Amino acid sequence: xxxxxxxxxxxxxxxxxxxxxxxxxTLFYRKLDExxxxxxxxxSEICSRIELARLDVVRALIMVPSGRRSLLGPLERMxxxxxQPVALLDRTCWGxxxxxxxxxxxxxxRQLLSSIRTAGxxxxxxxxxxxxxxxxxxxxxxxxxxLETAGRMLEQLEAAAGSAGTxxxxxxxxxxxxxxxxxxxxxxxxRLAWHRLPGLQSARVTIAAIESRTGANLPLLxxxxxxxxxxxxxxxxxxxxxxxxxxxxxxxxxxxxxxLGTMExxxxxxxxxxxxxxxxxxxxxxxxxxxxxxxxxxxxxxxxRALVEKSRIVRLPATAARRLAGIRLAxxxxxxxxxxxxxxxELARDLSTDPGSITALLEGLREPVHMDRPSDEDGFAPVQxxxxxxxxxxxxxxxxxxxxxxxxxxxxxLTERERSIICLRFGLLDGEQHSLDSxxxxxxISRERxxxxxxxxxxRLRECGSFSGAEREGGE
Numbered sequence: 001x002x003x004x005x006x007x008x009x010x011x012x013x014x015x016x017x018x019x020x021x022x023x024x025x026t027l028f029y030r031k032l033d034e035x036x037x038x039x040x041x042x043x044s045e046i047c048s049r050i051e052l053a054r055l056d057v058v059r060a061l062i063m064v065p066s067g068r069r070s071l072l073g074p075l076e077r078m079x080x081x082x083x084q085p086v087a088l089l090d091r092t093c094w095g096x097x098x099x100x101x102x103x104x105x106x107x108x109x110r111q112l113l114s115s116i117r118t119a120g121x122x123x124x125x126x127x128x129x130x131x132x133x134x135x136x137x138x139x140x141x142x143x144x145x146x147l148e149t150a151g152r153m154l155e156q157l158e159a160a161a162g163s164a165g166t167x168x169x170x171x172x173x174x175x176x177x178x179x180x181x182x183x184x185x186x187x188x189x190x191r192l193a194w195h196r197l198p199g200l201q202s203a204r205v206t207i208a209a210i211e212s213r214t215g216a217n218l219p220l221l222x223x224x225x226x227x228x229x230x231x232x233x234x235x236x237x238x239x240x241x242x243x244x245x246x247x248x249x250x251x252x253x254x255x256x257x258x259x260l261g262t263m264e265x266x267x268x269x270x271x272x273x274x275x276x277x278x279x280x281x282x283x284x285x286x287x288x289x290x291x292x293x294x295x296x297x298x299x300x301x302x303x304x305r306a307l308v309e310k311s312r313i314v315r316l317p318a319t320a321a322r323r324l325a326g327i328r329l330a331x332x333x334x335x336x337x338x339x340x341x342x343x344x345x346e347l348a349r350d351l352s353t354d355p356g357s358i359t360a361l362l363e364g365l366r367e368p369v370h371m372d373r374p375s376d377e378d379g380f381a382p383v384q385x386x387x388x389x390x391x392x393x394x395x396x397x398x399x400x401x402x403x404x405x406x407x408x409x410x411x412x413x414l415t416e417r418e419r420s421i422i423c424l425r426f427g428l429l430d431g432e433q434h435s436l437d438s439x440x441x442x443x444x445i446s447r448e449r450x451x452x453x454x455x456x457x458x459x460r461l462r463e464c465g466s467f468s469g470a471e472r473e474g475g476e
Contacts (some may be wrong), residue, residue: 024266038245046245047285049238054133055126055146055230062121063224067143070089071136072113079110081439086135093130105426127286134281144213147225150210153203154218167241239280242291243273249292250276253299262311268303275302312322324361326351413464417443418457425454 004335036042075086083099094105101109108128113127211217216224250272258265279295308321327347332459334341344362346453348355407428409418424442436454440447 017374023134028266028269030249033249035244035247037248038242040290042245043290044240046238046242047283047291050235050280050283051123051127051243051285053231053238055121055134055232056227057235058126058131058136060228060352061123061136061140061143062116062229063220063227064143064214066213067139067459069225070139072116075109077111079113087132088135090130093284102385114208117400119153130284130286135286137281140232143231144225144228146210146214147221147228148206150218150221151225152209153207153223156203157200157207184313194415234259239277242280244274246276246295249295250299253296253303257303257307260307260311262307268306271302271306272299275299278302323351323353323357327358327361392472410461413460414457418460421450421453422457 020337038046058071071088074088076084078084078089078101079101081103087096087099089096089101089109094103094109096105112125112128115122172184198279207218210221214221250269254265254268254272256270259261263271275298279291279298283291283294285291308318309315330347331341332349342350344355344358348358351358411422411428414422421439421443423429424434424439425436436447436450440450443450
């Protein structure tokens with residue numbers, strides 16, 4: 001019988017029943033098998049939806065005066081050969097050099113902007129602009145936050161006025177009448193308006209601030225908000241479908257890097273999905289390329305960056321990682337040809353660097369050792385036990401300092417002669433314990449006298465508590 005926890009019983013194992021595999025990779029590939037394979041027609045349809053959704057977002061952006069200034073303003077300055085800190089245009093399509101457009105491209109851009117001002121933004125004009133979508137999306141998200149805030153404030157005003165069965169202007173008048181000391185008796189509606197007055201005033205102040213910041217009135221903000229919200233929702237839905245349809249492309253790229261053994265397969269899949277998301281955000285369907293051809297580059301870039309930055313316990317800079325890969329490749333080639341490993345000077349000459357840097361990089365080829373790995377053949381003693389030095393470490397130093405402090409406070413309870421004899425007898429001064437005879441000769445007294453002084457000192461310490469002085473010092 002199968003175990004309730006999902007484990008196969010002894011009888012099932014004898015009959016060859018495979019235990020249930022619930023690993024993350026198995027569940028991922030099972031889910032991947034359920035997804036529909038994206039064909040060229042489906043990819044073209046999703047790209048068309050993405051383009052239309054982006055067109056709606058840009059139209060909503062230029063519908064509001066502040067959005068028009070943030071989008072068309074930098075483009076107009078780029079048409080005048082001015083360098084802009086944020087690139088709103090695709091550098092490759094427009095042939096930008098150091099952030100400046102060529103003279104012939106400036107003429108084309110000015111013509112497109114003139115067409116937008118006269119006839120509005122059409123689909124053909126949008127395709128010809130070749131906007132850098134991540135930068136445009138940041139502007140749209142910023143405007144969307146203001147529009148959502150204005151929408152919430154409007155809903156708050158409408159809800160307050162609807163519950164009272166009147167408009168917000170009437171509620172404001174009723175609240176003022178309730179606060180008038182000349183009114184002897186207020187009606188219930190006026191009392192309700194007075195209690196809701198702070199929320200109404202806060203909502204109206206917020207809406208006024210958004211109107212001033214965006215340069216648009218409430219009807220225009222409402223229209224732009226609806227268009228921008230629908231465009232962002234459609235864009236999010238189409239991007240999710242594009243992501244699911246190209247997961248097999250990520251897996252195909254990952255399998256070329258799994259054999260390196262530096263990262264787990266599911267970790268590489270996650271990094272590849274990050275590159276796929278970046279490709280979806282940056283893809284321009286108007287350029288006429290297949291999305292899969294464009295996305296492979298971003299997926300591989302994300303995988304290589306993850307292998308460089310996250311495959312090691314100690315992260316190396318990108319330059320050092322590239323040189324380290326060159327050293328590893330040179331060593332592998334020499335080993336494959338049966339030649340001796342190249343020297344440090346030869347590696348430095350091949351990589352155009354100094355031998356000291358090569359020596360430091362060769363240390364990076366050494367794999368880190370886990371402290372709990374067995375260090376002997378029996379497999380019992382871990383590595384940390386062989387590296388541990390008795391008596392060293394912060395714990396030992398702290399214990400030694402605490403013991404010394406308590407012992408010094410305890411000896412202060414004795415007389416000077418008793419303290420000296422105890423220190424000599426137990427080796428507290430130089431670590432050497434002296435005999436009764438040597439102490440007696442040093443003080444010029446008998447051996448029995450030294451013994452009695454020692455016993456009296458120890459008895460006093462026992463009666464008073466040998467660490468009471470340290471405790472009093474800590475309490476103070």
